[in-house]
Amino acid sequence: MNRLFSIILSLSLILTLTGCWDQVEIDKKAFVVAIGLDKGKDNMLNVTYLISNQEYASQQGGNTNEPATEIIAFTANDVIASRNLANSVIAKEISYDLLSAVIVSKSFASDKRFLRYMYDTTKDREIKRSTSLIVTKEKAKTFIEHNKPKLETRPHKYFTLIMEHGIKAGLIPNLI
Numbered sequence: 001m002n003r004l005f006s007i008i009l010s011l012s013l014i015l016t017l018t019g020c021w022d023q024v025e026i027d028k029k030a031f032v033v034a035i036g037l038d039k040g041k042d043n044m045l046n047v048t049y050l051i052s053n054q055e056y057a058s059q060q061g062g063n064t065n066e067p068a069t070e071i072i073a074f075t076a077n078d079v080i081a082s083r084n085l086a087n088s089v090i091a092k093e094i095s096y097d098l099l100s101a102v103i104v105s106k107s108f109a110s111d112k113r114f115l116r117y118m119y120d121t122t123k124d125r126e127i128k129r130s131t132s133l134i135v136t137k138e139k140a141k142t143f144i145e146h147n148k149p150k151l152e153t154r155p156h157k158y159f160t161l162i163m164e165h166g167i168k169a170g171l172i173p174n175l176i
Contacts, residue, residue, distance in 0.1 A: 027054060030092035033069065033156045034101040035082075036140030037117065039108045040075050045117060047082040048073040048141040051090075052098060052156045069155045073141050079120045096126035101159040102133050103140040132163045 036048030051070045072089070076082035083094050102121065108114055121127050136143040152158045166172035 029095040031098040036103045036144045038105050038139050044075045047076050050144050098156040105139045109135045
């Protein structure tokens with residue numbers, strides 16, 4: 001009786017240890033570093049993704065012909081739907097694990113629909129509440145395309161470091 005009880009207990013514990021069934025390998029993910037949001041036509045949203053190239057990041061010390069980032073732009077109904085739309089053209093699974101900034105144009109930030117779109121970002125569990133919101137004078141897509149950091153080779157750290165230094169210098173208010 002005691003032996004049967006220990007076998008049943010062992011089997012039930014083994015069944016609870018199978019937590020890796022939904023695991024995704026890191027090389028099968030596309031890590032979005034920044035999301036750009038602009039007004040689109042007919043209540044649509046122009047979305048721009050700045051995606052980090054993981055092969056470039058892993059080639060430290062070696063030369064590679066691949067760019068450090070990839071930029072894709074498209075039109076979507078909202079931020080949640082934009083991920084599914086991006087997954088239809090990118091082979092890797094879109095991930096917001098390294099997302100450090102949401103960039104919006106000044107004209108879109110002053111639009112009455114802006115809060116509705118920002119509310120959608122709070123519904124996504126991968127978007128952290130500490131993600132920085134950057135408002136630019138030009139369109140967000142233009143800002144992302146023309147922003148080429150000279151000293152930072154890791155695009156996933158660039159926006160985080162810029163915000164930290166701006167807060168430390170007193171140029172950006174510390175709201176966290």
